[in-house]
Amino acid sequence: MQAIVDVAFPVFAIMACGWLAGRIGILGEASSEALNRFVYYIALPPLLFGAMAKAPVAETFNGPFLAAYMGGVLSTFALAMLVATFVFPDRFACLSLHGLSAIFTNTGYMGIPLILTAFGPPGMPPAIMSTIINASIVVGVATMLVELDIGRDSGKKLWPLARDVLLAVARNPLVVAPVAGVALSLMGVRLPAAIDTFCTLIGAAASPCALFAIGLFLAGKPIAGDLEEVAWICALKLLLQPAVTYALAFQVLSMDPVWAKSAVILAALPTGTTLFVIGQKYGVYVRRATAVVLVSTVLSVLTVSALLVFLEVG
DSSP states (O other): OHHIIIIIHHHHHHHHHHHHHHHTTSSOHHHHHHHHHIIIIIIHHHHHHHHHHHSOHHHHSOHHHHHHHHHHHHHHHHHHHHHHHHHSOOOHHHHHHHHHHTTOBOIIIIIHHHHHHHHOGGGHHHHHHHHHIIIIIIHHHHHHHHHHHHHHHHTOOHHHHHHHHHHHHHTOHHHHHHHHHHHHHHHTOOOOHHHHHHHHHHHTTHHHHHHHHHHHHHTTOOOOSOHHHHHHHHHIIIIIHHHHHHIIIIIISOOOHHHHHHHHHHHTSOBOTHHHHHHHHHTSSHHHHHHHHHHHHHHHHHHHHHHHHHTTOO
């Protein structure tokens, strides 16, 4: 129970503050968008850049961690797509977002704050690695799958589609910033004190603002229809993915306890709001995306808290 008080409570309490601010009208939907943009473009990139620039590369790219985390992602995605094809049949773009909703972890806005609270600076590398995986590989592949379906309607060719996705990943600040930090670390360049202090100060705003923005986003969002599909996705996201990751991290592979526990916790986090953004962009799966983000986030208060106790975190 101490883990819930020490680690989970501060994280979910900040989210609750954001939700309350939205419910009573102190801040509106425009504030949520502004906070999200601040975190995404201003606060998180310096935090990731500074952390990776100061971290030894050999300690950052952890093969067993990648295998455990990606093993949970791939197996859950495969099962989600298989079941959706027969139980929740729809156009391929919707099936792709169904699969994405079961694996896209809210690492940037929720994972980094939670892992930092649980483990401090040693937890930063696995949190950053999972964020890079989600921002580049998971979102990139999902976007291509959606574009393949949507593109058939508009006659878009495969090469321009692949080029656009790769350019979008290359311009993503949550990918560019840590990669730039790794480059400095490889060259042995030490951050000047002023830049280090800047990254630390503005990066400190990322975690609370991200958590507050999640709560603000969830305020007033309805859950309408498709509850069977939403419940199935939440079971995959909150239970199956962390279970597979746990089996790989603790029973198959060998790694440092902080990395192993971080892999499982990150896999157990709720679906990120990027799912809603992608659905809204293409005009598909929007209602179900909103419901999955909302329900999985609310349920994660219980599932993540229980996991922290099980892993003896805090």
